[in-house]
Amino acid sequence: RKEVEQDPGPFNVPEGATVAFNCTYSNSASQSFFWYRQDCRKEPKLLMSVYSSGNEDGRFTAQLNRASQYISLLIRDSKLSDSATYLCVVSGYSTLTFGKGTMLLVSP
Amino acid sequence: EAGVVQSPRYKIIEKKQPVAFWCNPISGHNTLYWYLQNLGQGPELLIRYENEEAVDDSQLPKDRFSAERLKGVDSTLKIQPAELGDSAVYLCASSARVRSIGPDTQYFGPGTRLTVL
Numbered sequence: 001r002k003e004v005e006q007d008p009g010p011f012n013v014p015e016g017a018t019v020a021f022n023c024t025y026s027n028s029a030s031q032s033f034f035w036y037r038q039d040c041r042k043e044p045k046l047l048m049s050v051y052s053s054g055n056e057d058g059r060f061t062a063q064l065n066r067a068s069q070y071i072s073l074l075i076r077d078s079k080l081s082d083s084a085t086y087l088c089v090v091s092g093y094s095t096l097t098f099g100k101g102t103m104l105l106v107s108p
Numbered sequence: 109e110a111g112v113v114q115s116p117r118y119k120i121i122e123k124k125q126p127v128a129f130w131c132n133p134i135s136g137h138n139t140l141y142w143y144l145q146n147l148g149q150g151p152e153l154l155i156r157y158e159n160e161e162a163v164d165d166s167q168l169p170k171d172r173f174s175a176e177r178l179k180g181v182d183s184t185l186k187i188q189p190a191e192l193g194d195s196a197v198y199l200c201a202s203s204a205r206v207r208s209i210g211p212d213t214q215y216f217g218p219g220t221r222l223t224v225l
Contacts, residue, residue: 008148043199043216044151087150095164096214098150 003027004099006088012105017078021102023071023088032091033064035073038101039084047073047086078106110134112217114200120223126188129220133181133202140177141214142185143199151199151216157183187222195224 006023013019025033033050048055050062050071061074071088085101113132121127133140138159143151154173156164159180168175172191177183187194197219203212 004150043218045216046213089150095153095156098152100148100150 002099003097004088004090006099006102008100008102010103010105012107013078014107015078015080017106018074018076019078019104020075021073021086021088021104023073023099025069025071025088025090025097027090027092027097028066028069030069030090030092033062033071034089034091034096035060035062035071036087036089036098037084038087044087044098075104078104080106080108082106112200112202112215114198114217114220116220117218118221118223120225121190122225123192124189126186127190127222128187129185129198129200129222131183131185131200131217133183133200134204134215137202137204137215138180139203139205139212140183141201141203142175142183143201143216145197145199145219147196154185190222190224192224195222197221 004025011019035047036044037047038044048057048062050064052064054063059076063072083106085103087101088099089096115130140157142154144154145151153167155162155168155175157177160177173187175185199219200217201214203214
């Protein structure tokens with residue numbers, strides 16, 4: 001079983017749609033969780049951290065379920081500029097483990 | 109503030125040739141990482157430095173890969189000799205230790221896209 005698993009997509013959605021990505025991780029000792037965004041041929045950039053209580057940043061909501069070892073990202077009111085690959089990331093102490101990423105394509 | 113700088117941005121070489129990548133982290137960042145990213149995959153850690161010390165190189169293929177960060181600032185990653193399967197994007201990232209527990213935010217450079225023919 002891979003350490004971090006994501007549906008690679010692509011997810012094709014129209015502008016304004018709500019879309020959700022899921023991620024599962026295998027290491028129950030993982031301590032920190034993140035979503036990174038990677039545009040085509042660009043470097044990954046931190047989108048948001050994920051906290052046990054759930055957290056929201058504008059149109060983006062992240063949730064963590066430690067019991068199920070499951071992380072989610074919800075994007076509301078999708079914009080064309082949201083088109084990118086979203087990487088689920090888990091961490092022990094210092095090392096980040098990345099999923100393969102889920103590609104999102106938002107169309108007009 | 110300048111971000112993580114990497115050079116070259118692109119490199120095309122023939123197999124069995126040597127190649128080197130250079131990274132200059134964000135000023136003041138004591139931790140530096142080298143990652144490898146294959147197409148359709150997430151980045152995979154090759155080596156992590158705390159200042160000039162390599163604290164995690166367990167995923168670095170030491171038969172052909174080497175890295176150094178002599179003065180605890182910029183770093184070089186070398187492959188010798190390169191193989192066809194080494195074609196990938198090599199990403200450098202850096203972070204500053206601001207929290208006593210948990211990982212610090214990593215900032216990535218633009219990467220070096222290597223093509224081995």
